[in-house]
Amino acid sequence: MKVPQLLIAFAISVGLALVTVLMHYEVLNIAGTMRRRFSLPMRVDLLLLVVAAIIAHVVGICLFALAYAWMNHHPDLGGLAGLFSGSAADFFYFSVTCYTTIGFGEVYATGPMRIVAALEGLNGLVLIAWSASFAYASTSDLWKREQD
Template sequence: MVCLLSAALIIVTSATHFEIMTGVAILRRRKVLSKRAEMVVFLGSAFLAHLFGVSLYALAFAWMHYHPEFGSLAGLAGSNATDFFYFSLTCYSTMGFGDVYATGDMRILAGLEGLNGLVLIAWSASFTFIAVERIWRDDPK
């Protein structure tokens, strides 16, 4: 069950990221925005895509936390949305402070979220590099 949930989350977050990046690229080709506005739209879109992914994982962790057969999150100050979002954010960004940690099968999802986050963050960084290079190359100044 955890492997299926992990696979579904990886597919959904990757597909969402792809669609957002594609939308920004299409917007850039239409040249409807200034160079600065393009960067603001791109960076804002990438940031929102990452927050969406973190939020999906947080929902999965919350659901699993309340179903003990999957394990739980140890070290939580409480069991509210902020706690699950915080744990998801530390996994996704691979920051992993260690104050909250997964037990049981939930550890698999936590590890795979880190891998998924690392790939998507690298993808955003690569896309940003290419976008900035094109903006500077196309700028006649």
């Protein structure tokens, strides 16, 4: 691997991480604001929070999938191999397995794209933990309000 391609892959990873973290922050911030503004039943409140978090995760996964598709058209940046046909579903599937750190292995990255795949796993792990923490804190808050 050449240094310029590694730097491009790293820059793509950092850029996507920044975008997905900012997007996740905004989604959780809006969800928190909406929770305080409207007095929804607890089940509806939590359901909306979880759905908002899942949508944010899926959008982040799609952004990484788009990056993989773009990188795949630039062979010097690596590509996907294995049980890979080049379909949008393949890029999405690969991104899901990286983001969730499942990593089944039928489709795998080669070359500098491996950097993006590895850092997507770290990014996904942090954002999933953040969503879980936010959901836990929101649930605790709602249960306290229900008891009062």
